[in-house]
Amino acid sequence: MENWFLNIAHWLTSWLVSLGLAPVWADLILLVVQWTIIVGIITLNVLILIWLERKVAGFMQERLGPNRLGPFGIFQTIADTLKLLTKEDIIPSQTDRLIFKVAPMFFIIVAVMLYAVLPMGQDMAVVNLNVGLFYFISVGSLSTICILMAGWGSNNKWSLLGAMRSVAQMISYEIPLAFSLLGVVMITGSLNLSDIVQAQHNIWFILLQPVAFVTFFIAATAELNRGPFDMPEAEQELTAGAYTEYTGMRWALFFLAEYTNLVAVSALASTLFLGGWQGPFLPSWLWIILKTYLIMLVFMWLKWTFPRIRMDHLMSLSWKVLIPISLVNIVLTGAGIELFRWMGW
């Protein structure tokens, strides 16, 4: 069971080679196949995730959540997607049409790009990049440009307010996010995500770096624009923030991208702090799915419990609390590493 996907990949490559293709081309085709599968899995996963979020919110509020289509309403999101696909694509007349149209596409592309480096199991990263973490953070911060494009292109005051909030929020939270990961990188000595997972063979980094985990988690919630930090959307204040003018599938793309981001960041958190694909009994790819879903459930729990934080409090939380804490954490980690070396462990 452990090697199902790897075996399929080996079999595919050897079959392609046996057809007379050069190994380079075979690898390229394999890459394309891997990408297609990842995009397919992401889309399907988002359908499940939206259903799960609605179900969790429902149970939390003593409701039932979706329960009409299929067992436990599992097909509800599919019906919603079909509805969104058939809706009229409205582009308001005063918009900046090009920017308005490409913003959701860029958003989803950026979100999918994150998956390139995530190890989905033992030896199961699409690209085993040795600056994987760096890549993840830099690509992840691109999504704010897409939100800014959406807000600017919509030519709506609410949208623009949402977009500007998103930019301010992303700039402030990128720093504690990166800083909190530095502790892990310092212990491992590598930016390669697969190496980081390997390094957690004996002990998960959540135990070595609890403070970093908490700062990472808070900063990630802000990065993902999820409640209680859902400033760009802020339904009760900005109607729908940057997405106000979007309808139909364009709007759905934003939704898809947000959930894709959620999965990616949760997978990153489980990779960095919860030991990634490592775990007993079950195959490695199942472990990472379980850990990712656990983290996503916590994200949902927070979102459906807390009120939205105010914009200036959000800023001061980042600059006055999270950044100093993560800096102190880096210093302490460095001192700890030196101490351990000195003691000869």
Add this chain to the structure above:
Amino acid sequence: MFTTDLYTINIGPQHPSTHGGLHVEAVMDGEVVKDAIVHLGYVHRSVEKIAESRTYTQFIPYASRLDYLATHLPTLGYVQAVEKLIGVEVPERAEYIRVILGELSRIASHMVFVGSLAIDLGATTGLIYCLRDRERIMDMFEMSSGQRLLASYMRIGGVITDLPEEFFPAVHSFLDDLPKMIDEYNGLISGNEILQARCKGIGILTSEEAMAYGVTGPNLRASGVAYDLRQADPYGIYERFNFEIPIGQRGDCMDRLTVRIKEIEQSGHIIRQALKEMPVGEVRGKVPKVIKPEKGKEVYHRIESAKGELGYYLVSDGTEKPYRVHVRAPSFVNLMVLPSISRGGKLQDIIAVIATLDPVLGESDR
């Protein structure tokens, strides 16, 4: 060094957190509110004019549509005003029923307030818990009158019929569970640090300003003025009950929230006392079939509604229809302080201020 242009955004009339058809035109400098202009009248149904074309009794169902969140209180005020006009004795039992149902309405209205404040600040689950508890009050209204939201149970000279037997166990169990519910609101909503950060020191209404604007009800009491018509000018049988008037210190959004939560408790005390002292007997006094007050007689009657001082001014011209009915709607007066207390705050603060002023647009637009 740098100057920024002001711009206006329209919060409402179609906006998720304006509690109906409220339109606030906010003049903004970035995220800071420089001025707010309240536009009213989107829910104007000419209720006062309708009253002139209906008989005194026929206006009762319209009165309950003024403040639909506390359905018994506006009808109670109207009915008592007419009773004052024609001089009718109300049986003791009916008075107690009125107090019980009126206070239940107040609790229901405050529960909606707490929940809608939570959802306006982004905490969806808080709203659902409040509505879940309010549903029990709605069930009790259904038991007594048959209607859940717009009961029109009050009648001139009493109430429609006596309360049913099943009402009493229901209200007792509700009162027993009330502290638990309040604990839950305090834990999930008012005890939450994010919510406190968004409410403390926001939208400060000083007691002087509140009195200058004529703000009444929990909004005034949150500013530190212990003015409650149930004690200041008791109507009905309110002088028989002991209860405290909770007041706030700073007059900010947080005080407006805590005052209301405490008022829920006090209303619970009043209902307990009323249930204990309730006599047996008639529930409807002797009222002439056709109500024709003296010509030229006029009366003003005010009650402490869930939102503040709700007044009815009735003028009779000797026919069976009133010559003029004016409603002093507390929501309308309370909304007028919105510009002055939201100036200088953030965009997110104005949402909290609207939510804590607790306007009901059916009442303020009439």
Add this chain to the structure above:
Amino acid sequence: MYGKGLLKGLGITFKHTFEKDITIQYPEEMPFLQDRFRGCLAFDFGKCIACGLCTKACPNNVLSFETAKEEGAKKKKLLSYTIDLQYCLFCNLCVEVCPTNTLYFTHNFELTKLNREEIKIIYHRPPELDLLSEEKKTDNPGVQVEPSDAAETEAKRIKQIEAMKMALGKNPLKALGKVVDGEEDIAILSALIATDEKKLSKIAELMVDDREKARKIAQAFVSKEKKDRQKEGGEQG
């Protein structure tokens, strides 16, 4: 400590996640309605004395009725009663004022209709009311007393159907006017039931049990007959 409130909130939502849900699955599971629930306003034709108090009490002119005064009769005779439910405030004023408890609220709350016209509830004078008074005069004085058991009800029903059949045979114009409109249609239907025994008994039965259904069936008969005649006419021509 800062954050205690946050944790407490998380605890509350976590606790409720595993509690029993309070949702009522409405179309499958009906909500519990209290005794006094005010659903659809309904009208009991037999009890009405056409005093008009309800129409005066109504704040919104929901109620209206038609009466006719027959020669020699003392009382006005109620012909039809209309409840225009779309304007109803469900305020209970008409129910309170009614001296004979004719108006009452049912527990039916599913009042949605597809057309505006269907919202109006119109009660027509049931023919058995006239027949009963005739019977009362002649041989059966106790017929208006509530029957005590099912057999008696059934017997009464059969008697009513027989009476209806008689009335249909004797005076088809008057009786059938209640189920079909227009003299032409009445003529067609009376010709039909004069020849066909089955149709006669069916219409009689339905007129006693369910007037709306009787009306529909009668109209169906008429339209079918009309079509047939047209066909014949076409063939002949």
